[in-house]
Amino acid sequence: MLHSKFMNYSEKQKDAFVETVYRYYEQNRRSFPWRDTSDPFHILVSEFMLQQTQTDRVVPKFLTFITKFPTVRHLASAQSRDVLASWQGLGYNRRALYLHESAKIIVTKHNASVPSAPEILSTLPGIGPYTSSAIAAFAFNKPTIFIETNIRSAFIHHFFNDSDSVTDKEILALVKETLNRKNPREWYWALMDYGYFVKKTFGNPNSKSRHYTRQSPFEGSVRQVRGTIIRTLTKQETLSSPELSEKTGLTPDTLTPILKKLEQEGFLIIDGRSVSLRT
Numbered sequence: 001m002l003h004s005k006f007m008n009y010s011e012k013q014k015d016a017f018v019e020t021v022y023r024y025y026e027q028n029r030r031s032f033p034w035r036d037t038s039d040p041f042h043i044l045v046s047e048f049m050l051q052q053t054q055t056d057r058v059v060p061k062f063l064t065f066i067t068k069f070p071t072v073r074h075l076a077s078a079q080s081r082d083v084l085a086s087w088q089g090l091g092y093n094r095r096a097l098y099l100h101e102s103a104k105i106i107v108t109k110h111n112a113s114v115p116s117a118p119e120i121l122s123t124l125p126g127i128g129p130y131t132s133s134a135i136a137a138f139a140f141n142k143p144t145i146f147i148e149t150n151i152r153s154a155f156i157h158h159f160f161n162d163s164d165s166v167t168d169k170e171i172l173a174l175v176k177e178t179l180n181r182k183n184p185r186e187w188y189w190a191l192m193d194y195g196y197f198v199k200k201t202f203g204n205p206n207s208k209s210r211h212y213t214r215q216s217p218f219e220g221s222v223r224q225v226r227g228t229i230i231r232t233l234t235k236q237e238t239l240s241s242p243e244l245s246e247k248t249g250l251t252p253d254t255l256t257p258i259l260k261k262l263e264q265e266g267f268l269i270i271d272g273r274s275v276s277l278r279t
Contacts, residue, residue, distance in 0.1 A: 009159060014178050017158050024197060025190035030055075033063055035189060040114035040139035041072045047131050047138070048099045053090055061090050072112050075103040079279045084267075085234040091223065093230050097266060098126025116140040137188055143181040147171055149206055150195030151188070156205035157198045166209050225250060225258055230267060230277070238276040 032055060034046035045066060049058045065086050069075040075083070080100060087096035102124040106114055115121050116139070121132035133144035147168055155174050160166045180187035198205060228248050233239065239247065245255050259275060262268045269276050 009174070013159075014174070018178055018180075020158070021154065021187075021190050021194045024194045028193060028197065029189070030193050030196070033059065034138070038139075040116075040135070041075075042066050043139040044072075044102070044114050044135055045069075045099065047134050048095050048102075048126065049090060051095060051131065052092055057090065061087070072103045072106050072114065075100060076107040076112075081234060081237075081277045081279055084230055084277060088227075088231050088234060091227060093227060093267070094265065095126055098124075101125045102127065114139065116142065118142075118144055134188075137184045141183065141185045143179055143184045145172060145176050145179065147175060148192070150192040150199070151175065152195070152209060153198045153205045154191050154195035156208050157195075157202060160208060161205070164208055168209070222258065225254070226262065229255075229258065229262065233268070233275065233277045238274050240273045241275060242273070244275055 032046075034043055037043065046058070046062055049062055049065075068082075068086055069078060078100070080097065083096050083100045084093060087093060090096075105124055106112060110120075114135070115124075116136060118129075118132040118136045121127050121135055122129065127135075130146050130148060133146035134148070136142040136144045137146070152168070152171055155171045156163075156166055159174060160170070178187075225248070228250075229244065232244065232247050241252065241255065241259070244250075244259075245252055248255065250258075259268060259270060263270050266278060269278050
């Protein structure tokens with residue numbers, strides 16, 4: 001059944017949902033290091049890492065990363081090679097370069113203070129509408145409106161369970177109506193924890209979302225090859241193309257176009273047959 005976007009829910013229904021979410025959260029609150037800090041820079045780092053990556057993979061990398069780069073100034077002054085080396089294991093390495101560049105901009109243009117306004121945060125590299133709103137909510141407790149996979153799961157499970165093509169616009173209307181504006185940070189934590197529980201218990205409600213797509217397999221993908229190249233180059237400063245081909249097990253025909261793409265994206269410097277990470 002296609003859900004009508006004009007359907008309204010009563011205050012009683014919305015209040016019951018809020019009560020359910022908070023009741024679950026009070027008894028089953030998950031603990032993460034980025035929830036135990038008020039440092040906006042650390043929360044910025046966590047939001048970059050959590051993009052398309054599960055929390056259990058992020059936790060150890062986050063702790064290692066902020067130990068090595070405890071402040072935005074430490075990160076801004078670091079070499080790209082060191083940032084990428086610390087990022088290994090998270091995938092989507094472009095996020096590391098975006099985070100590094102964002103740190104430089106925060107230092108030079110914002111006096112080393114992470115901006116609190118979503119409209120300013122969204123001007124930084126790698127920060128879109130969700131991430132800018134999430135940083136504002138979690139770092140500064142601002143009542144922003146946003147959605148991610150666990151939030152989507154929570155709302156679909158309760159309000160759209162009989163639907164098969166739910167839009168984020170429909171869900172965002174309910175996010176706005178149920179938001180705790182005095183303490184949005186805690187409410188979003190509760191929503192995410194409850195949505196996580198829903199997915200584990202009842203299956204993934206996101207399959208009912210019009211925007212749902214399955215992630216392509218990582219094994220054997222171009223993403224895996226790119227990660228292998230970067231991981232190899234973090235261990236050795238410079239390699240020739242044949243050496244890189246031998247170490248990665250990739251044929252020159254496979255390797256060459258990927259190297260050129262990584263160079264265009266700012267990861268690599270290619271000088272003749274020599275390949276190195278950009279510093």
